[in-house]
Amino acid sequence: MAGDFGHGYGRETVSTRISRAMAVSVMVAIAMFAGLTAGSNALAETRPATGYGQDQTHWVDPWQATGESQAQEVAVAARHTAVPTIGAHTVTPITKAIEKYREFTRSGGWGYVPSGERLELGVRDARVGKVRERLMAEGGVADSQGDPHLYDAELEEAVRAFQRRNGLDPDGIVGRRTIAAMNVPAKTRLRQLELNQQRIEALAPKLEGRYILVNIAGQEVEAVNNGRVEFHERVIVGTQARQTPEISSKVTSITFNPYWYVPKSIAMADMLPKIRANPDYLRRQGIRVMQGWADNIRELDPSTIDWSNPRINEAYYLRQDPGPWNSLGTLKINFPNNDAIFLHDTPTQTLFGRQERNFSSGCVRVQNVAGLVTWIMEAQGPDWDASRVASMVASGQFRNVHLASTVPIFLVYLTAWVDADGVVQFRDDVYARDGGVNTTALSN
Numbered sequence: 001m002a003g004d005f006g007h008g009y010g011r012e013t014v015s016t017r018i019s020r021a022m023a024v025s026v027m028v029a030i031a032m033f034a035g036l037t038a039g040s041n042a043l044a045e046t047r048p049a050t051g052y053g054q055d056q057t058h059w060v061d062p063w064q065a066t067g068e069s070q071a072q073e074v075a076v077a078a079r080h081t082a083v084p085t086i087g088a089h090t091v092t093p094i095t096k097a098i099e100k101y102r103e104f105t106r107s108g109g110w111g112y113v114p115s116g117e118r119l120e121l122g123v124r125d126a127r128v129g130k131v132r133e134r135l136m137a138e139g140g141v142a143d144s145q146g147d148p149h150l151y152d153a154e155l156e157e158a159v160r161a162f163q164r165r166n167g168l169d170p171d172g173i174v175g176r177r178t179i180a181a182m183n184v185p186a187k188t189r190l191r192q193l194e195l196n197q198q199r200i201e202a203l204a205p206k207l208e209g210r211y212i213l214v215n216i217a218g219q220e221v222e223a224v225n226n227g228r229v230e231f232h233e234r235v236i237v238g239t240q241a242r243q244t245p246e247i248s249s250k251v252t253s254i255t256f257n258p259y260w261y262v263p264k265s266i267a268m269a270d271m272l273p274k275i276r277a278n279p280d281y282l283r284r285q286g287i288r289v290m291q292g293w294a295d296n297i298r299e300l301d302p303s304t305i306d307w308s309n310p311r312i313n314e315a316y317y318l319r320q321d322p323g324p325w326n327s328l329g330t331l332k333i334n335f336p337n338n339d340a341i342f343l344h345d346t347p348t349q350t351l352f353g354r355q356e357r358n359f360s361s362g363c364v365r366v367q368n369v370a371g372l373v374t375w376i377m378e379a380q381g382p383d384w385d386a387s388r389v390a391s392m393v394a395s396g397q398f399r400n401v402h403l404a405s406t407v408p409i410f411l412v413y414l415t416a417w418v419d420a421d422g423v424v425q426f427r428d429d430v431y432a433r434d435g436g437v438n439t440t441a442l443s444n
Helices: 014-021 026-034 054-058 067-071 088-106 127-137 153-165 176-182 186-206 264-277 281-285 369-378 386-395
Strands: 210-215 220-225 228-238 247-256 287-291 298-300 317-320 331-334 358-360 364-366 399-412 416-418 424-426
Touching: 088 186, 088 416, 088 424, 127 153, 127 176, 153 176, 153 424, 186 399, 186 416, 186 424, 220 369, 228 369, 247 369, 247 386, 264 281, 264 317, 281 287, 331 369, 364 369, 369 386, 369 399
Parallel strands: 210 399, 228 358
Antiparallel strands: 210 220, 220 228, 228 364, 247 331, 247 399, 287 298, 287 317, 416 424
């Protein structure tokens, strides 16, 4: 299952360990928290809340999502593989795939599948033949000797395989999204492969030992150790307007129970009207009004502030306390970059079930982020395990843990690659960096 250390090699899953460890009582967690500094090389520094600098208010909004988006969620199974997405083993296969798709293009590509009612097992429809012809053109199904208009079990399985290699829900139903993917021309798929070949060849030599890879377009993260995936989960990335950038860096610290310094744009546009309408809004959200930095930081009483002042954002800033509804969740993975991007938890878990998961304002939300943090921390010393990660979260106290051994992290944009089974995988070009190849933005 996703989050499994070793994926079937006999080790206990991260998810299982986290679930068991979170049962530790808060009292025990606090007791453990008090003794964390003893015997740990990973704890190079513990910073109190006042140690934050003014640059923290420049964070992008990591959690923006609309209620409409949440209402449209669907269940999508995550991919399961112990083989990394990129490596020396992927360079030759993508070259062969390019030759294959050049041949498809030279031979005229494939036909167009008309839109219409959804097609599923047992349905008779003239468009069923078009679907079969489309899959035959790409080598995905054999010609049928039976009723050419009947959607049979063989065709259903071929559709499921097509959906899996295109990042769609493999439900075997030919709806709008599946038809849109089928109607992407062969020459467009060839262009995607050629562009991604360049990305893969540039990145593959850098992927050694332990590292984290976030595929922005694929909206997944994997943690790799010596050529084997030990953690694999979904992520939520930035919208078209606030794109998650490609970054190569190193994870240097983990923040447990982080504060959220509210970006001024959100404070003014979203929160200020609510504060004016309900003076108790800030208290209920666990948000404090702050002024000053470092040794001069101080909290102000919201009731003493003139919230009608149009220049109020110049005098104060808002800080949300750690807690279960903190906008960053309970864990934050930090790595130096020029865009104030980080990986983090979120109290809003529903969106991980969506096929398309580009809802944030740039930062990357990770499903089961505790599993990824555990994977990072277990390499820092024998005193780190899932139970300790869970205990620090359960304490509810802010703590920034610097790593004794940094972990390379790569945020990349891959819309095409060849997987461990030799299957060509395609994903939506969510940021139109390949010329715009989008299917999952449609409703099935």
